[in-house]
Amino acid sequence: MDLPTVSGRRHLAEVVPSVLATLGVPGYANTLALPEAAGACVLLIDGLGAELLRTHAEYAPVLAGLTRATLTVGCPSTTVAGLAAIGTGLAPGEHGMAGYTFEVPGCGVLNALRWRRHPGGGELDLVPEEVQPLPTTFERAVAAGVGAVVVAEAKFAKSPLTRAVQRGGDYRGVYAIGDLAAETLRALREPAGFCYAYHGQLDELGHRYGPGSPAWLMQLRQVDRLVESLVDGLPPGRLLAVVADHGMVALDDVIDLDRAPALSAGVRELGGDPRIRHVYAAPGAAEDVLAAWRETLGSRAWVVSRAEAIAAGWFGPRVTDRVRPRFGNVIAAARDQFGMVRRTAEPLESALIGQHGSLTPAEQLVPLAIARS
Structure with a gap:
């Protein structure tokens, strides 16, 4: 049987380590050859596959024009694994966030987004810091004297998944594209540091209506406006890297x-x-x-x-x-x-x-x- 592989391309897990290397955090290498910067932001657009962006580039001309490379996200191509790749700089075989749902031996099947037993939703006695015990990229940045900010939906601020893969960052909760853009630019204006920002609505509409549907395309257009606003507002010497955690079919x-x-x-x-x-x-x-x-x-x-x-x-x-x-x-x-x-x-x-x-x-x-x- 001919099996697909995920090797041969740069990996999503290399993005934050490359950014942190440009900011002087020890132990990381700039494998993506990113330009040096006095501060940087990684913006993750949940669900924006490279094939989808290429097919619908007219709805996202700014993003399409800024795209410099194509990365692979590894297996499984899910949000849980993607956020863990950002948050640890590692692939699933090491960070262990093995998918949307997976068995933790001796405890049962965990729904990692809801942090509940799957299926059924019963409680599981699982400590996030024990399920994913490796140091996060945010913790390592702070330990090196580089500020680390997380800009994402306010409802996720204290979630178990946040604790598992984003602990160590200064979490700044937001509610819509407007304050996501404003808070991200505020973080970039602060002294040299690292900012991670997350937008999840494109993925939500892709799940509900299908990727490429009219609703999805309208949201892609708004995502492009978000990126344009961040590019226009970048303070001098700052870097913006926009990625995604997976595509969709x-x-x-x-x-x-x-x-x-x-x-x-x-x-x-x-x-x-x-x-x-x-x-x-x-x-x-x-x-x-x-x-x-x-x-x-x-x-x-x-x-x-x-x-x-x-x-x-x-x-x-x-x-x-x-x-x-x-x-x-x-x-x-x-x-x-x-x-x-x-x-x-x-x-x-x-x-x-x-x-x-x-x-x-x-x-x-x-x-x-x-x-x-």
């Missing part, structure tokens, strides 16, 4: 895992999301589960063992012993526009048109846009 072929008996035999737990599934097998059942999923899904998905996925580099160049069990014994990654929904267990997620998580270029590749005053 619109599903046109699905299987309901809750109504597929052949895919439940020997399965202890299911994680992931509709585009990539972690399949946790009962003891001794992994080989049978792998065979059943391969036979049932056929050419609609890459279905591999955990060992095969690791060998193919899906989770980065290194997978630690702490993290390895969080990936399924079997991983099913959707091809084309296929989805593996769970209409009973995951009604909200299963109703969404736009999805991401797998290894197609539409999901994997994101733009890197650069501006410097």
